[in-house]
Amino acid sequence: MNSEQVIEVRGLTKKFGNLTAVNNLDLNVYRGDVFGFLGPNGAGKSTTIRMLLSLIKPTSGEMKIFGKSISKDRKEIFSKIGAIVEKPDFYLYLSAYKNLEILGKLSGTDVSKKKLMSMLELVGLDKRYKSKVKTFSHGMKQRLGIAQALLHDPELIILDEPTTGLDPQGMKEIRDLIIYLSREKGKTIFLSSHILHEVELISTRMIIINKGTTQVEGTVDELLKTDKIKVTFEVDKIEDALRLVNESSWQDSFKSTSKNEINFELTKNEIAELNKYLIEKGFSVSAIIPVRSLEDFFLKITEGGGK
Amino acid sequence: MMTLVFIELQKMFKKWRTYIGIIAVGFLTIIVQLVLYFTGKNFVDSQMRGIEQSFVIVGNLLNGYFIARMILTLLIIHIPFLIVLVGGDLLAGEATAGTYRMILTRPVSRFQVITSKFIAGMLYVIILLVWLAFLSLGVSLIVFGSGPLLSMGSGIVIFAENDILWRFLGAYAFAALSMTTVIFISIIFSSLVQNAIGPIVSTMAIIIIFLIISAIPVDFLQSIKPYLFTTHMTQWNNFFNDEVNYTEIFNSTWILLAHIVGLYAVTTYIFMKKDILS
Numbered sequence: 001m002n003s004e005q006v007i008e009v010r011g012l013t014k015k016f017g018n019l020t021a022v023n024n025l026d027l028n029v030y031r032g033d034v035f036g037f038l039g040p041n042g043a044g045k046s047t048t049i050r051m052l053l054s055l056i057k058p059t060s061g062e063m064k065i066f067g068k069s070i071s072k073d074r075k076e077i078f079s080k081i082g083a084i085v086e087k088p089d090f091y092l093y094l095s096a097y098k099n100l101e102i103l104g105k106l107s108g109t110d111v112s113k114k115k116l117m118s119m120l121e122l123v124g125l126d127k128r129y130k131s132k133v134k135t136f137s138h139g140m141k142q143r144l145g146i147a148q149a150l151l152h153d154p155e156l157i158i159l160d161e162p163t164t165g166l167d168p169q170g171m172k173e174i175r176d177l178i179i180y181l182s183r184e185k186g187k188t189i190f191l192s193s194h195i196l197h198e199v200e201l202i203s204t205r206m207i208i209i210n211k212g213t214t215q216v217e218g219t220v221d222e223l224l225k226t227d228k229i230k231v232t233f234e235v236d237k238i239e240d241a242l243r244l245v246n247e248s249s250w251q252d253s254f255k256s257t258s259k260n261e262i263n264f265e266l267t268k269n270e271i272a273e274l275n276k277y278l279i280e281k282g283f284s285v286s287a288i289i290p291v292r293s294l295e296d297f298f299l300k301i302t303e304g305g306g307k
Numbered sequence: 308m309m310t311l312v313f314i315e316l317q318k319m320f321k322k323w324r325t326y327i328g329i330i331a332v333g334f335l336t337i338i339v340q341l342v343l344y345f346t347g348k349n350f351v352d353s354q355m356r357g358i359e360q361s362f363v364i365v366g367n368l369l370n371g372y373f374i375a376r377m378i379l380t381l382l383i384i385h386i387p388f389l390i391v392l393v394g395g396d397l398l399a400g401e402a403t404a405g406t407y408r409m410i411l412t413r414p415v416s417r418f419q420v421i422t423s424k425f426i427a428g429m430l431y432v433i434i435l436l437v438w439l440a441f442l443s444l445g446v447s448l449i450v451f452g453s454g455p456l457l458s459m460g461s462g463i464v465i466f467a468e469n470d471i472l473w474r475f476l477g478a479y480a481f482a483a484l485s486m487t488t489v490i491f492i493s494i495i496f497s498s499l500v501q502n503a504i505g506p507i508v509s510t511m512a513i514i515i516i517f518l519i520i521s522a523i524p525v526d527f528l529q530s531i532k533p534y535l536f537t538t539h540m541t542q543w544n545n546f547f548n549d550e551v552n553y554t555e556i557f558n559s560t561w562i563l564l565a566h567i568v569g570l571y572a573v574t575t576y577i578f579m580k581k582d583i584l585s
Binding site: 050053054055056057074075076077078079081083085086087088089090091092093094098102103105106107108148 | 310405409410415580583584
C-alpha cells in the first residue's frame with residue numbers, strides 16, 4: 001500500500017437542522033487504492049461524497065484532498081478529480097458529444113474531436129455521439145457519466161454507484177474498467193456501491209458507515225479474514241468425511257450437511273486448511289462454495305451497529 | 308470567464324424557450340407594421356387633426372421612426388414577460404436537470420459560474436433589444452422610409468429627421484438597463500428553487516403588483532411609487548420629450564443600477580452558500 005494520502009477526512013459532520021446526516025466521520029484513502037465506500041441507504045454516503053466535492057458544506061470537520069484544503073485550493077484539486085455523483089445527469093437537449101465538450105471545456109482539458117470520440121468509444125457510445133442525451137437509456141447515461149469523469153485524465157476518480165442501471169455485461173465492463181484504471185493507470189478510485197459483491201471483487205480497502213459514523217475501515221482482506229464465512233464443501237464419501245470431521249478439531253466449525261455437502265463456518269484461512277486436511281485424508285473435494293462474504297459482514301456490521 | 312459565458316450562451320440558444328421571446332417580438336412587430344402599413348395614414352391624420360390648421364408639416368409622418376416609436380411603446384411593457392422565461396430557467400434549469408453536480412465538480416469557482424449566468428442573461432436582453440431595434444427601426448425605415456418623428460406623449464412633438472436617431476439609441480440603452488433589472492430579479496428567484504416555473508411566475512407577479520400599486524391613486528401608494536423599480540423602467544420615454552430631463556434619467560439609471568448590483572450580490576451570496584442537493 002502506498003502511504004501517500006489522497007483523501008484525508010477528520011471529524012466530518014453535516015447536520016440538516018436536527019438531522020445529523022454525517023457524524024464525526026474519519027476516512028483515509030491512499031494513492032492507488034480502490035476504496036469501497038459502503039453503507040445502507042441513508043447512511044450518509046452521498047452526503048459525504050457531496051461534501052468531498054464541495055457540493056454541500058460540512059457543519060464541521062476537516063477534509064484534505066491531495067494534502068490540500070478543498071476550500072482553499074479548490075481549482076487545483078478539482079482539476080485532478082473526476083466524479084459521478086449519484087445518477088449522472090446531463091443537458092438532455094444536447095448531444096452526448098456536446099455534453100462532453102462542455103464539461104471538457106469546464107475542466108480546461110483538450111476537447112478535440114479525436115479526444116472526445118476516444119472517450120465515447122471507451123464507453124461504447126461512439127456510434128451515438130450525435131444523439132441527444134434525452135434519447136439515452138439510464139445505462140447509456142451511466143456510461144456517459146463514466147466518460148465525463150475520465151475526460152480530463154484525473155488522478156482521483158469518485159464513483160457513486162457507477163453500475164446502477166447497467167446490464168450484467170455493462171457492469172462487468174465498468175468493473176474491468178475500474179480495475180484497469182487502478183492497476184494499469186495508477187488511478188485512485190473512491191467507489192460507493194450498493195453491490196457488495198462488486199466492492200469485494202475490486203476494492204483494496206473499504207469503509208462501512210452507518211448513521212453517518214464509521215463502523216469499520218481497513219483492507220478488504222483484513223476485514224473479511226477476521227470474520228467467519230459460511231462455506232459449503234462438496235466431497236465424495238460423505239459419511240466417511242462427516243465421521244472424520246466429527247472426530248477432529250473441525251467439529252466446532254461444522255454446521256450442517258445435506259447430500260454430498262458439508263457446511264462449515266470458517267475464516268478464509270481455515271477454508272484453505274480444511275481443504276488441505278480433507279485431501280490429505282484421501283477425500284476428493286469437488287467444490288468449495290462460500291455462502292457468506294461481504295454481504296453477511298456488511299449486514300452484521302450495519303445491523304449490529306458496531307465493529 | 309469568456310469560456311463559461313460562451314458555454315452559457317450555447318446552452319441557452321439550444322433551448323426552445325430562448326426563441327419564444329425572439330419569435331414573439333418578431334411576430335408582434337410584423338403585425339404592428341402590417342396594421343400601420345394599411346391603416347397608419349388614417350391614424351396619423353387623426354392625431355394631426357387639431358394642429359394641421361396652425362402648422363405646415365413637410366415630409367412623410369408615417370415613416371420608419373414613427374413605426375419604431377409605436378412598437379417600442381407597445382412592446383416594452385411585454386418584453387419583461389418574455390425575458391423572465393429565460394432568466395427564470397438560468398439556475399433553476401440546472402437544478403431541475405441535476406447538472407449542478409456536473410458543472411460544480413469542475414475546476415471552476417461558484418463565483419465564476421454565477422457570474423457567467425448573469426452575463427449570459429444580460430447578453431440575452433441585449434440580443435432581444437437589438438433584434439427589436441433591427442425589426443422595428445431598421446426594417447420600418449426600409450419599408451416606410453424616413454422623415455420627421457411625430458411623438459405623442461403629454462403633448463404632440465415633431466422632431467426633425469436629424470434629431471431622432473440618438474433618441475432611439477438612448478431609449479434602447481435605457482430599455483436594456485430596465486430589462487437587465489427584470490432578468491436579474493428572475494435569476495435571484497431562480498437561485499432559490501429547483502423548478503423554473505416558480506421564478507417566472509414570481510417575477511411576473513412582482514412586475515404586475517408594482518405596476519398596479521403605481522396606478523392606484525392613493526396617497527400612501529403614490530408615496531412609495533418612487534421606490535419601485537417599475538417606476539424607473541419607463542424612463543426611456545424621456546428621450547422622446549422635447550427637452551430631455553437628464554436629471555430624471557440619471558436618477559432612474561442609478562436606482563436601476565443599484566437594483567442590478569444588489570440583486571447580483573445577493574444572488575451570488577446565496578449561490579456561494581447553497582448546498583447542492585438536487
